[in-house]
Amino acid sequence: GPALFEPLLANAEYLREGLRGLGLKVIEPGTLPDGTVATTPVVPVMVGDDWQAVLLWKALFDAGVYTNVAVHPAVPPGGALLRTSLMATHTREQLDRALATIEKTISGFPDLPRV
Secondary structure (H helix, E strand, C coil), X not given: CHHHHHHHHHHHHHHHHHHHHCCECECXXXXXXXXXXXCCCEEEEXXXXXXXXXXXXXXXXXXXXXXXXXXXXXXXXXXXXXXXXXXXXXXXXXXXXXXXXXXXXXXXXXXXXXX
16 A cells, blocks of 8 residues: 555565666666656666676575566566566565675676676
8 A cells, every 4th residue: 555655666676776786787766657656666877788698697596685587578678677566575684684695696797798
Protein backbone atom coordinates (compact mmCIF):
# COMPACT_ATOMS: atom_id res chain seq x y z
CA GLY A 1 0.00 0.00 0.00
CA PRO A 2 0.92 3.68 0.14
CA ALA A 3 3.02 3.24 3.29
CA LEU A 4 5.43 1.02 1.35
CA PHE A 5 5.63 3.18 -1.77
CA GLU A 6 7.91 5.85 -0.29
CA PRO A 7 10.51 3.43 1.14
CA LEU A 8 10.41 1.44 -2.11
CA LEU A 9 11.27 4.47 -4.23
CA ALA A 10 13.86 5.60 -1.67
CA ASN A 11 15.53 2.18 -1.95
CA ALA A 12 15.51 2.44 -5.74
CA GLU A 13 17.16 5.85 -5.62
CA TYR A 14 19.71 4.64 -3.04
CA LEU A 15 20.69 1.69 -5.22
CA ARG A 16 20.74 3.85 -8.37
CA GLU A 17 23.13 6.30 -6.66
CA GLY A 18 25.27 3.45 -5.37
CA LEU A 19 25.57 1.87 -8.81
CA ARG A 20 26.45 5.25 -10.32
CA GLY A 21 29.07 5.60 -7.59
CA LEU A 22 30.63 2.35 -8.81
CA GLY A 23 30.95 3.97 -12.24
CA LEU A 24 28.26 1.85 -13.86
CA LYS A 25 26.06 3.23 -16.60
CA VAL A 26 22.64 3.25 -14.95
CA ILE A 27 19.63 3.75 -17.19
CA GLU A 28 17.97 6.83 -15.77
CA PRO A 29 14.22 6.94 -15.10
CA GLY A 30 12.07 8.75 -17.60
CA THR A 31 10.04 11.89 -17.09
CA LEU A 32 6.26 11.88 -17.06
CA PRO A 33 4.23 14.43 -19.06
CA ASP A 34 3.72 16.50 -15.89
CA GLY A 35 7.49 16.74 -15.40
CA THR A 36 7.81 14.32 -12.49
CA VAL A 37 10.51 11.66 -12.59
CA ALA A 38 9.17 8.14 -13.15
CA THR A 39 11.26 6.35 -10.52
CA THR A 40 10.47 2.63 -10.40
CA PRO A 41 11.73 -0.27 -8.26
CA VAL A 42 13.57 -1.62 -11.31
CA VAL A 43 17.06 -0.15 -11.74
CA PRO A 44 18.62 -1.21 -15.07
CA VAL A 45 22.36 -1.16 -15.69
CA MET A 46 23.77 -1.06 -19.23
CA VAL A 47 26.10 -3.94 -20.08
CA GLY A 48 26.01 -3.76 -23.88
CA ASP A 49 27.25 -7.12 -25.10
CA ASP A 50 24.81 -10.03 -24.70
CA TRP A 51 27.44 -12.60 -23.74
CA GLN A 52 29.09 -10.27 -21.23
CA ALA A 53 25.65 -9.60 -19.69
CA VAL A 54 24.99 -13.32 -19.24
CA LEU A 55 28.45 -13.88 -17.72
CA LEU A 56 28.01 -10.95 -15.33
CA TRP A 57 24.51 -12.11 -14.40
CA LYS A 58 25.91 -15.57 -13.55
CA ALA A 59 28.85 -14.13 -11.58
CA LEU A 60 26.51 -11.93 -9.54
CA PHE A 61 24.09 -14.83 -9.01
CA ASP A 62 26.94 -17.04 -7.78
CA ALA A 63 28.00 -14.20 -5.44
CA GLY A 64 24.49 -13.93 -3.99
CA VAL A 65 23.03 -10.96 -5.89
CA TYR A 66 20.01 -11.74 -8.04
CA THR A 67 19.34 -9.65 -11.12
CA ASN A 68 17.44 -10.22 -14.36
CA VAL A 69 19.34 -10.20 -17.61
CA ALA A 70 17.84 -8.68 -20.77
CA VAL A 71 19.51 -9.57 -24.08
CA HIS A 72 18.58 -9.24 -27.76
CA PRO A 73 15.76 -9.52 -28.97
CA ALA A 74 14.29 -8.17 -25.69
CA VAL A 75 16.59 -5.16 -26.11
CA PRO A 76 18.25 -3.72 -29.23
CA PRO A 77 21.51 -5.36 -30.40
CA GLY A 78 24.34 -4.12 -28.18
CA GLY A 79 21.87 -2.98 -25.53
CA ALA A 80 22.02 -5.84 -23.02
CA LEU A 81 21.00 -4.89 -19.49
CA LEU A 82 21.03 -6.22 -15.99
CA ARG A 83 17.88 -5.22 -14.15
CA THR A 84 17.87 -5.02 -10.38
CA SER A 85 14.53 -5.15 -8.61
CA LEU A 86 13.90 -3.75 -5.17
CA MET A 87 11.39 -4.13 -2.37
CA ALA A 88 10.33 -1.65 0.28
CA THR A 89 11.55 -4.12 2.89
CA HIS A 90 15.16 -4.16 1.69
CA THR A 91 17.34 -2.61 4.39
CA ARG A 92 20.25 -0.23 3.78
CA GLU A 93 22.52 -2.94 5.15
CA GLN A 94 21.25 -5.38 2.51
CA LEU A 95 21.63 -2.78 -0.25
CA ASP A 96 25.15 -1.88 0.93
CA ARG A 97 26.08 -5.57 0.97
CA ALA A 98 24.71 -5.96 -2.57
CA LEU A 99 26.66 -2.90 -3.73
CA ALA A 100 29.87 -4.26 -2.17
CA THR A 101 29.32 -7.59 -3.91
CA ILE A 102 28.62 -5.87 -7.21
CA GLU A 103 31.76 -3.75 -6.83
CA LYS A 104 33.89 -6.84 -6.23
CA THR A 105 32.26 -8.76 -9.08
CA ILE A 106 32.51 -6.05 -11.74
CA SER A 107 36.26 -5.82 -11.19
CA GLY A 108 36.43 -8.91 -13.39
CA PHE A 109 34.54 -7.13 -16.19
CA PRO A 110 36.75 -4.26 -17.37
CA ASP A 111 34.79 -3.78 -20.62
CA LEU A 112 31.53 -2.74 -18.95
CA PRO A 113 30.18 0.62 -20.11
CA ARG A 114 31.20 3.20 -17.53
CA VAL A 115 30.22 6.78 -16.84
